[in-house]
Amino acid sequence: MIDINEIGATAFVIASIRALEPEKSPQLFNDPYAQWFSNEQARGAARQLEAAFPPSTTMVRFRTRYFNRFIERGIADGARQVVLLGGGFDMHAHIFANPDAAFFEVDQKAVLEFKRAILAEHGIEQAPSLFGNYLEVDVPDGLAGIGFDLNAPTVMVWEGNTMYLPPESIMPFLNRLAGAMSSFRIAFDYFSVDMQDRDFETEEDRVRLEGVERAMGASFPTGFPDLTIFEQEAPFKVAESGSFAGLAEEFGSGDVVAGYPEDWRETLKLYRFCVLERG
Numbered sequence: 171m172i173d174i175n176e177i178g179a180t181a182f183v184i185a186s187i188r189a190l191e192p193e194k195s196p197q198l199f200n201d202p203y204a205q206w207f208s209n210e211q212a213r214g215a216a217r218q219l220e221a222a223f224p225p226s227t228t229m230v231r232f233r234t235r236y237f238n239r240f241i242e243r244g245i246a247d248g249a250r251q252v253v254l255l256g257g258g259f260d261m262h263a264h265i266f267a268n269p270d271a272a273f274f275e276v277d278q279k280a281v282l283e284f285k286r287a288i289l290a291e292h293g294i295e296q297a298p299s300l301f302g303n304y305l306e307v308d309v310p311d312g313l314a315g316i317g318f319d320l321n322a323p324t325v326m327v328w329e330g331n332t333m334y335l336p337p338e339s340i341m342p343f344l345n346r347l348a349g350a351m352s353s354f355r356i357a358f359d360y361f362s363v364d365m366q367d368r369d370f371e372t373e374e375d376r377v378r379l380e381g382v383e384r385a386m387g388a389s390f391p392t393g394f395p396d397l398t399i400f401e402q403e404a405p406f407k408v409a410e411s412g413s414f415a416g417l418a419e420e421f422g423s424g425d426v427v428a429g430y431p432e433d434w435r436e437t438l439k440l441y442r443f444c445v446l447e448r449g
């Protein structure tokens with residue numbers, strides 16, 4: 171019996187949002203597989219998300235476009251491996267399949283077993299996968315055991331994950347990766363608020379982020395108000411950072427974000443991306 175916990179269940183919600191992309195204009199990406207992982211309960215959660223803070227689902231679309239581009243650019247710049255960390259039901263390994271780059275997935279056993287079964291129904295093989303809680307298993311060692319080269323240039327996608335993790339787990343985890351792998355970039359999305367102390371600047375920000383949290387059915391204990399911790403407490407350089415809403419013009423959606431009320435746009439500044447570089 172597959173037991174997908176509340177964090178694993180969030181992957182269905184994200185897939186349900188992606189499944190609606192063909193109805194959008196402009197269309198920001200093409201993920202024909204997302205509908206396989208959508209279900210009524212997750213579609214309900216996606217509707218609840220939009221009710222809690224209407225731009226939320228648009229930001230998931232922006233983030234998908236952003237991480238897609240990160241993978242494409244990473245491979246074009248010489249990455250020979252792509253690791254989808256907490257990849258859930260994203261289908262990057264198939265959408266960006268490339269003879270020059272090997273894909274690896276890491277997620278909880280129940281999530282990846284479910285995904286593998288769905289892919290098998292459609293005659294598709296799952297990318298080499300490491301099953302387990304990545305905060306507990308030795309990720310570099312586990313990946314090396316399924317064909318990963320610890321010394322080859324690598325990009326890691328850590329999308330829709332950091333906010334769910336215990337804050338004290340982040341630096342030890344990143345330091346374990348950095349200690350074992352010589353050259354990689356890791357991209358993630360995050361909230362630029364101290365989520366542990368719920369240190370929001372305005373009451374609106376609190377209500378909106380906590381509404382998003384409730385809709386996702388999982389709590390957000392972690393945020394990063396200051397990215398210099400990754401340079402001070404781990405051996406990384408911050409290579410890129412910004413807000414997803416700030417990408418609107420580039421994504422041909424400038425009028426959408428410009429049309430939001432000013433206070434929505436303020437809250438959106440809290441949802442950001444970051445790329446860390448090692449080596």
Ligand SMILES: C[S@@+](CC[C@H](N)C(=O)[O-])C[C@H]1O[C@@H](n2cnc3c(N)ncnc32)[C@H](O)[C@@H]1O
Nearest residue numbers: 178180181184256257258277278303304329330
């Ligand atoms: C919100 S979903 C995002 C999935 C995917 N990255 C995307 O954006 O579509 C979060 C995923 O991270 C996985 N995850 C979170 N924490 C994890 C951990 N400690 N170990 C393994 N997987 C984890 C969950 O199982 C889930 O599949």
